[in-house]
Amino acid sequence: MKKIRVIIVEDDELDRLLITSFVKRIEDFEVLAIYEDAESVLERNNFDDVDCMFLDIDLPGINGLSLRKELEKIPVCVFITSHPDYAVDSFEVDALDFLVKPINFERFEKTVQRIKDYLEINNKAELYDNYLGEDVIFIKVGNKEVKIKLHELNYLEGLKDYTLLVLNQQKYCVLSNIGKILQEERFKTFIRIHRSYAVQKSMIANYDNHNVELNSNVKLPIGRNFRKNLDF
Incomplete structure (x- = not known):
């Protein structure tokens, strides 16, 4: 270091x-x-x-x-x-x-x-570097660039000024808050279910008044102020 x-x-x-x-x-x-x-x-x-x-x-x-x-x-x-x-x-x-x-x-x-x-x-922190196509982003991981297919993302988790991009087997940290990311056109397939979470619509298996369950069997909480976003 x-x-x-x-x-x-x-x-x-x-x-x-x-x-x-x-x-x-x-x-x-x-x-x-x-x-x-x-x-x-x-x-x-x-x-x-x-x-x-x-x-x-x-x-x-x-x-x-x-x-x-x-x-x-x-x-x-x-x-x-x-x-x-x-x-x-x-x-x-x-x-x-x-x-x-x-x-x-x-x-x-x-x-x-x-x-x-x-x-x-x-x-x-893996910063946005450049984009390729509608479904792909490149982020920096150390000195390398990693390609991520957006349709393979399960959910986003906000950590103050950072956001975790969560796939089935991997997580990447981006130096950008979750609200700013969700304003990007390419993240239009995500819906915010909580102050700290946004999920890919296609990854939702089921949900009730309190939690969303994804196809990967991950359960995420639903924030009271975001419940209406699930009416799609």
Whole structure:
């Protein structure tokens, strides 16, 4: 796995030294830059090489929450603060984790694992690359392209920003939410039965008020707000 490239933004000198020492203890991390305030960060201009940002919320001038809004393109943001009540606000601006001072290394290691897991999914996610014909899509799996016949898909499962494309013997993860996928014309044979599930019409064996059973014997729940979609 390539190095996870990190920037650190912390105005308190002791906390800055502590976080820096923690990051440097992780073999998979590489510190790109260390900043004392948001204004200095924004002078960087280009953040394409940054994978992760450890960001203090209580910064002078522009605070960490506002800075995160400016730097949404950085894949991972871990907030650091002395005030636990900031937690809700931090997740509203797409924080992966939230560390409360004083930070101990054991808690930091848990954050590191979350970062690694997230970036691994992000890097391996099979993205749409191009399409061929009405019934075929190509998606990326590592450095290869895999061809999938849409009529062989059983169902779609939404996982926040990702969607699983489920066949009989295989699953592929696509970096696109299920709602966006279902807007594609080529997925018109799918119906949404739940906030997290959409099924191929031809794969439905039977259904009742609570579940849909597919030809593959898989049972999926029916969401109350989606039950009317089965009246086709």
